[in-house]
Amino acid sequence: MTDDLTRARTLLRVGGAITLLALLGAAGVYWLALNFTPTEASQGLAQKIFYIHVPAAWGALVSFTLCGLASAAYLFLHEPRIDRFAASSAEVGLAFAAVMLTTGPIWGKPIWGTWWDWDPRLTLTLLLFFIFLGYGALRSALHDPGERARFSAVIGIMALVLVPFIHLSVYLFRTIHPKPVVLRPEGPALPIEMLRTLLVSVGVFTLLYVGLVTMRYALGIARDHAEANAGGPDA
Amino acid sequence: MGEFFRVALAVAAKDLRLELRTRATILSAVIFAALVLVVFNFSRDPTAVAAIDLAPGVLWVTVAFASVVALNRAFTVEREHAALDGLRLAPASRGALFVGKALANLAFVLLIEAVTVPLAVLFFELPVATAGWGLPLILFLSSIGFVAVGTLLSAMAVKTRFGELMLPVLLLPFLVPPLIASAGATSRLLAGRPLSEVVGWLRFLTVYDLVFVTLGLLLFGAVIDE
Amino acid sequence: MPSPEAPLLEVRGLVRRYGRTTVLGGIDLSLGAGEALLILGPNGAGKSTLLRTLAGLARPDGGSVRLAGAPVAESRRRVGYLAHDSLLYDELTVEENLRFAARLQGPVDDGAIARALATGELTPQRDRLVRHLSRGQVQRTALVRALLHGPDLLLLDEPYTGLDSASAASLTAFLQGCIARGRTVILVGHHVDEGWEVVTRVAALARGKWILETPRPASPLETTTRYREALRG
Numbered sequence: 262m263t264d265d266l267t268r269a270r271t272l273l274r275v276g277g278a279i280t281l282l283a284l285l286g287a288a289g290v291y292w293l294a295l296n297f298t299p300t301e302a303s304q305g306l307a308q309k310i311f312y313i314h315v316p317a318a319w320g321a322l323v324s325f326t327l328c329g330l331a332s333a334a335y336l337f338l339h340e341p342r343i344d345r346f347a348a349s350s351a352e353v354g355l356a357f358a359a360v361m362l363t364t365g366p367i368w369g370k371p372i373w374g375t376w377w378d379w380d381p382r383l384t385l386t387l388l389l390f391f392i393f394l395g396y397g398a399l400r401s402a403l404h405d406p407g408e409r410a411r412f413s414a415v416i417g418i419m420a421l422v423l424v425p426f427i428h429l430s431v432y433l434f435r436t437i438h439p440k441p442v443v444l445r446p447e448g449p450a451l452p453i454e455m456l457r458t459l460l461v462s463v464g465v466f467t468l469l470y471v472g473l474v475t476m477r478y479a480l481g482i483a484r485d486h487a488e489a490n491a492g493g494p495d496a
Numbered sequence: 497m498g499e500f501f502r503v504a505l506a507v508a509a510k511d512l513r514l515e516l517r518t519r520a521t522i523l524s525a526v527i528f529a530a531l532v533l534v535v536f537n538f539s540r541d542p543t544a545v546a547a548i549d550l551a552p553g554v555l556w557v558t559v560a561f562a563s564v565v566a567l568n569r570a571f572t573v574e575r576e577h578a579a580l581d582g583l584r585l586a587p588a589s590r591g592a593l594f595v596g597k598a599l600a601n602l603a604f605v606l607l608i609e610a611v612t613v614p615l616a617v618l619f620f621e622l623p624v625a626t627a628g629w630g631l632p633l634i635l636f637l638s639s640i641g642f643v644a645v646g647t648l649l650s651a652m653a654v655k656t657r658f659g660e661l662m663l664p665v666l667l668l669p670f671l672v673p674p675l676i677a678s679a680g681a682t683s684r685l686l687a688g689r690p691l692s693e694v695v696g697w698l699r700f701l702t703v704y705d706l707v708f709v710t711l712g713l714l715l716f717g718a719v720i721d722e
Numbered sequence: 723m724p725s726p727e728a729p730l731l732e733v734r735g736l737v738r739r740y741g742r743t744t745v746l747g748g749i750d751l752s753l754g755a756g757e758a759l760l761i762l763g764p765n766g767a768g769k770s771t772l773l774r775t776l777a778g779l780a781r782p783d784g785g786s787v788r789l790a791g792a793p794v795a796e797s798r799r800r801v802g803y804l805a806h807d808s809l810l811y812d813e814l815t816v817e818e819n820l821r822f823a824a825r826l827q828g829p830v831d832d833g834a835i836a837r838a839l840a841t842g843e844l845t846p847q848r849d850r851l852v853r854h855l856s857r858g859q860v861q862r863t864a865l866v867r868a869l870l871h872g873p874d875l876l877l878l879d880e881p882y883t884g885l886d887s888a889s890a891a892s893l894t895a896f897l898q899g900c901i902a903r904g905r906t907v908i909l910v911g912h913h914v915d916e917g918w919e920v921v922t923r924v925a926a927l928a929r930g931k932w933i934l935e936t937p938r939p940a941s942p943l944e945t946t947t948r949y950r951e952a953l954r955g
Contacts, residue, residue, distance in 0.1 A: 336718050339781075341741075391669040398665060402656035406741035407722060412652045415715045416666070419648070422711060423670055426704055430673040489742035506825035510811070517813050578807035581779055582867075585809075586826035587798035722780045 269482040276475030283469035287313075290462040298458045310368045312458055316466035317360035318386060323470060324354025325389050325420060332417030335410060344410035345485070347417055348400060349477035351393050353470060358390040381431040388427050392420045406485070500595075503588040507596025512603060514573055521569035522604055529562040529612040533619050551620040552683040556675050558612055559605075559635075560642070564664045566604040567646035570597055571654035580720060590717035598647040598712065605639045627685035630694060634685075637701040638678040644708040645670045651719045677701050729754045730790055730906045731776070731875055737784030738768075738775050738930075745771045747930040748785065755874075758897070758907040758920045762934075762949055763927035769910045770806065772927065773877050776908070777803040789875060799827060802873030804881055808864040812853040816844055816863050819852060820870060827871040834870065841896065842866035843889075857884045865893070869900075876900060876907045882916040894919055914942040914949070926952055 294312045301308035331347035334340075365383055366376040377383075396416050403409040451459065515522060536554045540547070574580035583593050613635065617624050624631060646667055653663040678701065681694035733751040737744065745768045753759060763769045774780045776787055778794035778801065789797040810819045820838060824830045839845045842862040847855060852863065861884040869876065876897075882890050897907055897920045909917050914924075926934035926949050934952040939945045 336715075339783075388669045388672055392666075395662075395666040395669065399652065399656065399662060402658070402662060408655060411718050412655070415648065415652065415718055418715065419645070419670065419708075419711060422707060423673070426673040426700075426707075429700065430676040485742060502829075503826060506822060510814070510822050513818070514811060514813050573811065576812060577810050578805060579809055579811055581803075581805060581807070582809035582823065583826065584779055585777065585798060585801070585803055588826060722774075 265482050265486045269479040269486070272475055272479035272482070276472050276477075276479060278472075279468060279475060280472030283465055283472050286465035286468060287462070290458065290465055293458050293461065298454050299452060301455075304372055307368060307371045310364050311455075312462045314361060314364040314368055315459060316462040317357045317364065318382065319463050320357035320466045320470050321354050321361055321386055321389070323467065324350045324357055324474075325393065328354060328393075329417045329421030332414035332421075335414040336418075339407075339410075341406070341410065341485070344414065345478055345481040346474070348413060349474045349481060351396055351413075351417065352477055353473040355390065355393050355397070356473070357466070357470070358386050358393070361386050362390060379431065381428055384431045385424065385427045389420060389424070392416070392423070396420075406488070500589060500592045503586065503592040504595040504599060507583065507593060508599035508603070511570075511573070511597065511600030515569070515600075515604065521566060522607060525562045525565040525604070525608050526611045528565055529558050529608060530615055532558045532561060533612070533615055537619055547620040548622065548686060551616065551622050552679045552686060554620065555613065555616045555622075555682065556679045558616070559609055559638075560668070560671055560675060561664075562608045562612060563605045563639075563642050563646065564667060566608060567601055567643070567650045567667070568653075568660050568663050569604075570601050570647060570650045572659075575654055584720055590720065591713040593720070594647065594712050594716035597651075598643050598709075601643045601647055602639060605643055606636070609635050609639065622686060623688070624686075626688045627682070628691065630685045630691045631682065633698065634678050634681050634694075634701070637698065637705060638674045640705040641674045641701060641708055642671060644705065644712045648712050648715060648719060651716070674701055674704050677704075728791060731908075732788045732791075733776070733785070734788075735785030736772075736775060736782050736787060738771055738780060739783045745930050746775065749927075749930075749932065751925075751935075753906050753908070753923075755904040755906055756901050757922050758901055758909065758917075759923045759925060760914070760917065760921040760938075761908065761910045761925050761927060762912075762914070764953070767927040768930040769927050770879055773803070773879050773908065773910055774805075776875075777801055777877050779803070799871060800874045802868040802871070802876045804865055804868040804876075804878045806879055808852070808860050809867065810852045810860065810863060813851060815849050815851055816855070816859075817848040819863065820867060823867045824870055838866045838870050841869075843892070858886055858889055861885055862889065874905055876905060878907065879910045880912065881909065882911065882913075890916075893917075914945045918942050924949075928953060 290312055291309075294309050300306060328347045328350040331343050331350065335343045335347060362383070369378060370376050396413055399416065400409055400413055403412060533554065536550070536558070537547075540550055571580070574583065586593070613624075613631075616622060646663075649666045649670070650659075650663050653659040653666060656662045677697040681697035684694050685691070729752045731751065731753040733749055736746055736749040736751075738746040749772060751759075761769055761772070771780065775782055776794065778787075778798055787794050789800050794801065811822075814822065817835065817839065820835055821830055824835065836845075839848050842865065844859065844862060844866065847859055847863075852860060855863065861881075865878075865881060868878075881893060885893060894917055897917060901907060901920055901922075907920065909921065911917065921938050924934065924936055924938050924945055925932055934949060936948070939948060
């Protein structure tokens with residue numbers, strides 16, 4: 262049992278180191294963005310938030326997708342470690358989604374003249390944010406570890422399946438969100454310096470994801486350990 | 497296959513019988529829906545906003561909330577005396593149990609709509625005649641989706657201490673896409689547009705239903721089986 | 723097809739966990755037709771979990787439970803399970819509850835329902851809501867519900883709880899009839915004398931493991947003594 266705590270401590274240290282590295286990287290991205298990346302002609306300095314908004318959206322998408330895939334895997338394998346990973350990924354996804362949802366309006370106000378716009382990608386992130394808030398609430402309301410894992414896996418899968426429906430339904434509304442500038446068939450429309458900064462930032466956020474999930478996973482081990490020692494079920 | 501539907505119908509018939517005997521949930525869901533309609537009416541400045549502009553949104557919010565009230569009931573009846581274990585002991589596929597619970601829920605939601613929609617027509621002077629058969633079709637299609645997702649989620653929510661609160665939190669985000677489709681299609685139809693103009697939304701609802709009914713059949717076992 | 727000498731119930735290395743707690747730590751058990759096992763054990767020993775796993779309500783985390791050679795999940799019709807809870811609907815009548823349980827198993831036979839009501843001495847109460855029944859009547863309805871489809875393996879979790887002495891005697895007589903017809907019975911109980919007449923084997927569970935597993939000793943007193951010794955260790 263104490264092996265668990267040793268492992269948790271090691272993972273926490275490793276995750277912490279990766280997170281620290283990623284945060285330094287994020288500072289580096291802004292140093293790059295402010296000093297070496299051209300300022301967008303019509304939007305001015307406000308566009309610089311792009312280098313955090315887009316990678317955060319990317320991070321949220323990666324987190325929720327991996328949570329959904331891990332959820333499907335859990336239902337086949339019933340492996341508690343997969344459940345712990347799915348839960349960690351969902352929680353980190355919430356943090357990224359929160360960053361995306363707060364930087365969006367800050368960017369939107371000066372450029373679009375409105376804090377909020379029901380654009381497909383913003384709405385998708387908002388709804389996923391709500392679904393995974395519910396996911397977290399459900400987890401904390403359940404005490405049977407097996408039940409908690411199965412229920413969250415079902416919601417993780419359902420959320421993944423819902424994504425195209427959200428996108429399609431909201432897309433039919435008029436959108437003022439910038440059209441995709443990187444992933445489009447004709448190739449990126451972004452100036453090469455901006456693209457480079459963006460890609461560095463996406464890399465940094467991916468690293469941040471790895472760091473945070475590792476830390477959250479370590480906490481999951483510690484929590485399970487505490488739960489197991491707090492007493493078993495009524496047999 | 498006969499086995500599948502025999503079990504599904506037995507479960508659905510049992511739920512209907514239980515509900516008709518107590519009438520507790522359906523009655524409160526209907527009253528709740530009527531009250532929501534009344535409240536909405538007074539939230540509108542009649543000199544600035546025409547009832548017809550607000551009506552599709554009001555109708556669908558009311559239907560969605562009333563459905564949550566009905567869906568909350570679905571598994572509380574199985575929780576008392578561990579009746580769910582009784583279902584799980586049956587030599588039946590989990591899909592059949594899901595369909596049984598979902599069919600009963602569908603009946604309840606349609607019943608609530610049968611009361612709510614005429615009330616909305618009355619309160620908001622909706623020109624339902626212009627909408628024709630499109631409106632019942634939209635109601636039916638969206639109810640299937642509501643119920644498929646709602647049955648799965650309510651089986652989980654009932655295991656928590658504040659299940660009645662947990663269900664809407666889990667369910668409403670999943671209902672947003674079909675609600676967008678339904679409200680959009682409803683407002684077109686009420687504005688006198690032809691049915692052909694909402695075919696896209698109808699297709700959207702049909703695909704949503706197919707996908708989530710399938711998911712329910714596949715995942716219900718993971719929800720109820722330890 | 724299982725060979726005729728194969729035991730009806732074959733449990734090997736059964737493990738069931740609750741999170742990281744091991745509730746059942748490797749249970750072996752083999753019972754043939756006409757055998758009746760009484761399982762004793764302190765609270766929290768895993769008795770109910772064992773019964774739920776045998777009934778196919780809980781998935782084993784390790785080992786296997788086979789009924790006539792097949793996994794339980796595929797032979798649910800062979801199992802009758804009486805739980806702590808009645809598994810009944812309060813707002814349905816006794817007969818409606820039984821009919822519903824029967825429909826879950828297969829086509830309903832009116833004669834079987836009538837016979838079941840008679841067996842449970844519930845014919846006068848057939849049209850009463852379960853909500854209005856006495857404790858003993860609820861227990862008898864639950865029992866009849868569990869046995870309705872003629873299962874080969876009866877899993878009874880404290881079946882004598884809530885029964886008066888007359889009902890207890892008729893339950894014992896009923897179980898004797900079942901065993902005579904080649905059914906297999908597992909009883910979980912608190913007292914050795916509960917169902918003593920029908921029992922052929924006795925086992926005791928503590929912390930998820932057998933601490934005693936034996937053919938029925940000569941007397942209840944001897945059983946109690948051996949159980950206490952096993953508990954002490």
